[in-house]
Amino acid sequence: MIESKAKILSNTPLTQDVFKMELETEIATLAKPGQFVQITVPNFYLRRPISVSWVEGNVLTIVYKVLGKGTDKLSSMRPGHALSVLGPLGTGYPIEAKEEVLIVGGGVGTPPMLLTAKAYQDLGAKVHVVLGFNTKDEVFYQKEFEELGITPVICTMDGSMGVQGTVLDGIKANHITCPFVCSCGPLPMLRAIQNTYQDGYISLESRMGCGFGVCLGCVMKTVEGDAVRVCEDGPVFAMGKVVL
Amino acid sequence: MDLSVKLPGLNLKNPVLPASGCFGNGREFASIYDLSLLGGMVTKSVTPNARFGNPLPRIAEAESGMLNAIGLENKGVDYFREHELPFLEQFDTEVMVSVAGSTIEDYAHVVEHLKGVDVIKAFELNVSCPNVAVGGMAIGTNAEALGKTVAMVKQHADKPVYVKLSPNVTNIVELALAAQDNGADGLVMINTVQGLRMDLRTAKPLLGNVTGGLSGPAIKPIALRMVYQVAQVVHIPIIGCGGISNAEDILEFLYAGASAVQVGAANFIDPWACPKMIEELPSVLEKYNLNSVQEAIGKALPQK
Numbered sequence: 001m002i003e004s005k006a007k008i009l010s011n012t013p014l015t016q017d018v019f020k021m022e023l024e025t026e027i028a029t030l031a032k033p034g035q036f037v038q039i040t041v042p043n044f045y046l047r048r049p050i051s052v053s054w055v056e057g058n059v060l061t062i063v064y065k066v067l068g069k070g071t072d073k074l075s076s077m078r079p080g081h082a083l084s085v086l087g088p089l090g091t092g093y094p095i096e097a098k099e100e101v102l103i104v105g106g107g108v109g110t111p112p113m114l115l116t117a118k119a120y121q122d123l124g125a126k127v128h129v130v131l132g133f134n135t136k137d138e139v140f141y142q143k144e145f146e147e148l149g150i151t152p153v154i155c156t157m158d159g160s161m162g163v164q165g166t167v168l169d170g171i172k173a174n175h176i177t178c179p180f181v182c183s184c185g186p187l188p189m190l191r192a193i194q195n196t197y198q199d200g201y202i203s204l205e206s207r208m209g210c211g212f213g214v215c216l217g218c219v220m221k222t223v224e225g226d227a228v229r230v231c232e233d234g235p236v237f238a239m240g241k242v243v244l
Numbered sequence: 245m246d247l248s249v250k251l252p253g254l255n256l257k258n259p260v261l262p263a264s265g266c267f268g269n270g271r272e273f274a275s276i277y278d279l280s281l282l283g284g285m286v287t288k289s290v291t292p293n294a295r296f297g298n299p300l301p302r303i304a305e306a307e308s309g310m311l312n313a314i315g316l317e318n319k320g321v322d323y324f325r326e327h328e329l330p331f332l333e334q335f336d337t338e339v340m341v342s343v344a345g346s347t348i349e350d351y352a353h354v355v356e357h358l359k360g361v362d363v364i365k366a367f368e369l370n371v372s373c374p375n376v377a378v379g380g381m382a383i384g385t386n387a388e389a390l391g392k393t394v395a396m397v398k399q400h401a402d403k404p405v406y407v408k409l410s411p412n413v414t415n416i417v418e419l420a421l422a423a424q425d426n427g428a429d430g431l432v433m434i435n436t437v438q439g440l441r442m443d444l445r446t447a448k449p450l451l452g453n454v455t456g457g458l459s460g461p462a463i464k465p466i467a468l469r470m471v472y473q474v475a476q477v478v479h480i481p482i483i484g485c486g487g488i489s490n491a492e493d494i495l496e497f498l499y500a501g502a503s504a505v506q507v508g509a510a511n512f513i514d515p516w517a518c519p520k521m522i523e524e525l526p527s528v529l530e531k532y533n534l535n536s537v538q539e540a541i542g543k544a545l546p547q548k
Contacts, residue, residue: 001276003514040513045460046305047513070305086515209303209312210512214268216288216317217303219296227296227317232272 001212002027006085009059011077014140017066018108019075020053027087028060033116034092034184034203034236037062038211040084042077044070047086049208049231051184053111054144060085063111063140089211090235093182093201095119099126102178102200104167104193106132106185110141112203116182118148128176129153132167132189136160168192181239191244200239206230245526246536249283249504251481252429253366253404254338256283256504258522259494259537263485263506264289264342264368264408265314269328270335273515281519284338286506287328289370291344292353294320298375299452304441309460309487310509311439313375313453316344321357333363340406344370346379348393355401366403369393372410372435374457384410384435387422394426404429406483409474411466412438420474432483432506433474434467460509461487468500475501475545489517491524495532498540 006025014020027037031052037060038047048070054061066072077083093116101120105113110131117127129152133139139161145152154162155170163170167189181200183193190202209215213232221243222228228242247258261284262273269287270279279285297317304311318324332339341364343354355367371384371393383389390407397405407423409416411434420431436457443450467486475482484502488494489510497505510517525537534540 001515003516044305045308045509045513046303046310207301207303209310210515212515213272214266215303215312215512216297216314217312218300219302219317220300221296 001086001089002030004085005082006060008077008079008081008083010079011075014063015138018063018138018140019066020061020063021074023060023062023083023085024058025060025085026058027085028055028058031055031060031088032092033095033119034112035088035090036211036235037085037087038089038208039074041070041074043073046209047211048074049089049211051112051203051235052088052115054115063108065108086211090231091233093119093236095123097123097125098180100178100180101125101127102171102176102181103127103129104132104181104183104185105129106167106189107134107138109183109185109189109203109205112184113182114141114144117145117150121148128178130155130167130170130174130176132170132185134158166192168196187244194240194244197239201236202239203236204230204234204242206235245529246538247522247525249537251503254284254340256338258283258525259498259504260518260522261285261340261483261504261506262511262518263508264370266508266511270332273511274335276515277519278335280336281522282337283504284340284365286340286342286368287324288318289316289342289344289373290318290321290324290354291316292321292350294318294323301450301452304450304456306439306441306458306460307462309458309462311441311451311456311458312436313451313456315375315453316373316380321354325358325361329361329363338365339363340366340368342368342370342408343397344373344380346376348383348389348396350379351393351397352400355397359402364403366406366429367397367401368406368408368432369397370408370435372408374410374412374436374438374455375453381410381412381438384419385413387418390419391422391426394423394428398427406430406432408432408435409470410435411463411470416470417473417477420478424478424480428480430481430483431474431478432485433471434463434486437463437466459487461489463487464493468496471497471502472500472544475542491521491528494521494525495528495540498537499542499544501542501545503541
């Protein structure tokens with residue numbers, strides 16, 4: 001974990017309320033798939049935890065959704081400004097050689113799966129990607145996965161694009177039988193994934209105080225009843241480990 | 245510059261201690277800086293048995309600060325003694341153990357079970373946690389209950405006992421005197437200020453526990469006022485706490501009558517906040533023509 005004054009290189013909308021920001025910071029050289037950073041937003045007290053979506057040299061890409069005043073302020077920040085960034089934080093995906101990997105992203109749970117897909121690809125895995133959104137206008141990152149040579153299966157709840165229904169409907173419709181799944185997305189989606197698959201990992205989201213294991217603001221329970229910190233023990237957990 | 249302060253049980257090389265609940269039990273911070281830089285440190289509150297804590301969300305942003313409602317999550321005193329305290333033996337820093345409970349007997353139980361542990365230099369009674377249904381603040385906001393608790397703990401403790409006061413009272417002086425009159429060796433002021441935030445989408449309180457404790461710069465003036473009031477009537481030392489983020493803040497608390505300070509929420513925003521403040525402190529003291537920390541203590545108090 002280091003603290004870095006990261007220069008904003010770009011901050012552009014991907015959809016109406018989802019933004020992509022590129023930051024110049026040495027944290028990019030340290031971050032692993034599934035890890036996150038804590039960003040100070042000017043005039044707000046707590047840092048905002050945001051997952052690492054992509055790294056290239058010393059450029060770190062994050063993708064965030066405007067949900068409140070803090071992320072709204074973040075979306076107004078211009079290139080050239082510097083932000084205090086703490087990271088890399090958390091335990092990411094334990095990337096290991098696999099023949100086949102199924103990557104499932106839902107909404108703003110999609111961004112960290114891009115770097116994760118790339119990491120598995122680099123180890124020779126055949127990577128399937130299924131992405132779920134509510135509607136066509138909320139879809140993003142199709143092009144980014146295509147640049148990795150992967151054609152993502154797009155699912156929308158209202159059927160306005162791709163497969164109508166959930167990511168599980170998309171997996172079924174495309175006859176993807178890979179049993180090893182890595183997934184990040186909203187809780188209902190992760191619950192459905194955990195109910196369907198036994199092998200793989202999920203990445204969780206939480207409100208956080210510190211982001212490095214101290215404040216116990218993001219603690220959840222495992223199936224054995226033990227307490228785990230989303231920020232430090234996670235955000236990536238083995239499939240079925242955490243009670244959702 | 246002499247930054248040292250001697251308090252009951254605590255031989256502080258500088259007046260800066262991370263506050264309870266904002267420093268875990270030191271492990272995470274030990275991986276980013278040497279804990280021996282610190283004057284001392286305060287552990288996460290320990291209860292007789294393990295506690296899981298409150299439902300999520302436990303954290304919320306607030307103007308110039310934050311709300312928390314963790315709910316005293318910890319693994320209980322036996323685990324703490326066996327697995328957490330030994331780790332702290334390697335550091336040259338004064339360890340205060342924060343003690344919490346649901347009943348007066350709980351406090352006595354914890355200090356009794358920590359008897360004879362050399363690394364512990366003092367106890368801090370958390371009678372001011374606003375986020376638990378029983379005990380905690382209920383004890384710390386009632387002078388009679390507070391006095392009884394302090395008196396009972398003093399019978400069982402083999403180290404000096406500091407009492408962390410709650411700001412959620414009408415008359416802080418009354419509570420401070422109740423602690424002092426029943427044998428407290430020092431005071432820590434203040435714990436968090438009880439607060440609440442709403443979730444506009446659900447039209448419900450945002451925190452799982454409904455209310456939480458406000459900390460951060462927002463409460464600094466409240467803490468300073470209370471330290472200033474209490475310092476004029478007690479003869480035991482006060483460790484100031486509440487929104488301290490830099491060395492100037494430390495000096496304000498020293499002027500108000502605090503002999504040392506605890507740093508809480510600032511550790512979350514900048515994990516290196518404490519060593520940075522310790523490094524800045526000499527130049528800040530110099531700037532205001534002070535030759536030591538000792539010289540600054542109580543400088544603003546009316547002369548008797």
